[in-house]
Amino acid sequence: MNELSFDCDERLHGIGLCDLHCDTLLEMAQHQADFYDNSLHLGFDRVHAFSYFLQVMAIWSNTRLSDDDCYAQFLSATAYMKERLCAHPEITQCRCGEDVKRVKAQNGKGFILAVEGGNLLSEDVSRLDEIYARGVRFFTLVWGGESRMGGAHDVGGGLSPFGVKALKRMFALGIVPDVSHASKEIFYQTAAYADDAGKPFVATHSNSAAVWNHTRCLTDEQFRMIRDSGGIVGVSFCTPHLGDTAKEITIGTVVDHIEHYLSLGGEKTVCFGGDLDGIGSMPTPMTGVESLPLYYEEMAKRGFGDDLIYNIFCGNAQTFFEKNL
Numbered sequence: 476m477n478e479l480s481f482d483c484d485e486r487l488h489g490i491g492l493c494d495l496h497c498d499t500l501l502e503m504a505q506h507q508a509d510f511y512d513n514s515l516h517l518g519f520d521r522v523h524a525f526s527y528f529l530q531v532m533a534i535w536s537n538t539r540l541s542d543d544d545c546y547a548q549f550l551s552a553t554a555y556m557k558e559r560l561c562a563h564p565e566i567t568q569c570r571c572g573e574d575v576k577r578v579k580a581q582n583g584k585g586f587i588l589a590v591e592g593g594n595l596l597s598e599d600v601s602r603l604d605e606i607y608a609r610g611v612r613f614f615t616l617v618w619g620g621e622s623r624m625g626g627a628h629d630v631g632g633g634l635s636p637f638g639v640k641a642l643k644r645m646f647a648l649g650i651v652p653d654v655s656h657a658s659k660e661i662f663y664q665t666a667a668y669a670d671d672a673g674k675p676f677v678a679t680h681s682n683s684a685a686v687w688n689h690t691r692c693l694t695d696e697q698f699r700m701i702r703d704s705g706g707i708v709g710v711s712f713c714t715p716h717l718g719d720t721a722k723e724i725t726i727g728t729v730v731d732h733i734e735h736y737l738s739l740g741g742e743k744t745v746c747f748g749g750d751l752d753g754i755g756s757m758p759t760p761m762t763g764v765e766s767l768p769l770y771y772e773e774m775a776k777r778g779f780g781d782d783l784i785y786n787i788f789c790g791n792a793q794t795f796f797e798k799n800l
C-alpha cells in the first residue's frame with residue numbers, strides 16, 4: 476500500500492461508498508469468478524477504505540441475445556449471485572430500506588440488484604413480478620438501439636405500448652425506473668409517468684451534457700427534473716461520456732461533471748454510478764474500485780466541505796435507498 480492510499484484510508488474513516496451502477500455481477504457469473512480476489516474492476520476485498528459499502532449491481536440484457544436468452548442469463552446470474560454472493564456471511568442483499576440501514580449500522584457490505592435493458596421481459600409484464608421477487612429494485616429501461624420497451628439514446632423514439640405497461644407495473648411493484656441510456660422521448664415520458672405515480676426516477680450512470688455533449692449525458696433540464704422527482708443521479712467513469720478521449724481523461728474530469736451538477740442545485744442528488752466492469756477504460760490514474768479514495772483527494776482539493784463529500788460518496792444514495800426501497 477502506498478503512502479497516498481494510507482493517508483486516504485485515515486481520512487476517509489466514517490465515509491461509506493454507495494455506487495449506483497456496475498456490471499460486475501454478470502462478468503462474475505460468466506467467468507465463474509469470485510467476488511473477492513478477482514482481476515475485475517470491482518472486488519469486495521478492495522473497499523476497505525470505506526466504513527461500509529453498498530453497490531447497485533445490474534444484470535445487462537445483451538441486445539445481441541434473444542429476449543428469452545436474456546431472461547435465461549438473468550436467471551442464471553441471480554442463481555450464481557445466490558450461491559456465491561448471498562452465501563457470504565459478510566454480504567447482504569438489500570431489498571428494502573431496513574436492509575440498507577442495517578448494512579450502514581454494521582459497517583457492512585451489501586448490494587442491490589438491478590436490470591439494465593428491458594429485452595428480458597419479452598413483452599411479458601409478469602416477468603417483472605418474478606424479477607422483483609428476486610430482489611431487483613432498479614430497472615434501466617433501455618440500453619441501445621430499438622427494443623420492445625422503446626428507443627435508446629442512440630436511435631431516439633418513445634416508449635412502446637408495452638414499455639408504458641411495464642413502466643406502470645414497475646411503479647406499482649416498487650422498482651425504480653432508470654433513464655440512463657434512454658432517448659429524450661423516453662426520458663420525458665418517464666418523468667411524466669413518475670409524476671402521475673408520485674414516485675421518483677433516477678439516472679444511475681449518466682454524466683453532464685453541459686460538460687461533454689454526448690447522447691448518453693443529461694441536459695441541465697433533465698438533471699433538474701430527476702432532482703425534483705426526488706431521484707438521484709450517478710456520475711460514471713465511462714471515458715467517452717466524460718470528455719474528448721483524444722486527450723487525457725482524469726479523475727478531475729469526473730469531478731468537473733460533479734461540480735456542474737452541484738452548480739444546478741444537485742448537492743442532495745449527485746452520487747457515484749461508476750459503471751465498473753461495464754467500461755473499456757477508466758480515468759487516469761484509476762485501476763478499479765480501490766481508486767475511489769482518490770476522488771476524496773480531488774474534492775477536498777477543490778474545497779468541497781466534509782458534509783458534501785460524505786453525501787456524494789454515500790449520503791445521497793443511502794437516503795434515497797432508505798426512503799424508496
Ligand SMILES: [Zn+2]
Pocket residue numbers: 591655656680750753
Ligand atoms: Zn449502462
